[in-house]
Amino acid sequence: MKIAPDTNVLVRALVADDPKQSKLAQAALANAERVAVTPPALCELVWVLSRGYGVANADISAAIRRLIASASVEADRPLIEVGLAMLDAGGDFADAIIAFEGAALGADTFASFDKDAVKLLKKQGQNALLLA
Secondary structure, X not given: OEEOOOHHHHHHHHHOOOHHHHHHHHHXXXXXXXXXXXXXXXXXXXXXXXXXXXXXXXXXXXXXXXXHHOOOEEOOHHHHHHHHHHHHOOOOHHHHHHHHHHHHOOOOOEEEOOHXXXXXXXXXXXXXXXXX
């Protein structure tokens, strides 16, 4: 079977906070021929782990890196690495994903009201505009 796991499956597999669902999630991921991990699922995963469970950014990055290292996982690795670089720098994974995908669609500047996101993206050499 080839699956695209919802965020809740990834959360249950990583956090193991519900014994029954955690086993099911881990088995589904382990037994799948192919696991398609989407950027939106990872954006949600980062948010849930950091905000809902208080997991440190370094631990989230490590978990995502372990997940995408699996031979059965299909993912946009360059895109995910951009998000992880931002997360590792103390920023928001989703902001980096949005900036990267926006550039791929022809945008030359990320625009946001988020001062920290703009600052970190500029520090990484990207064009970013703070709307104020």
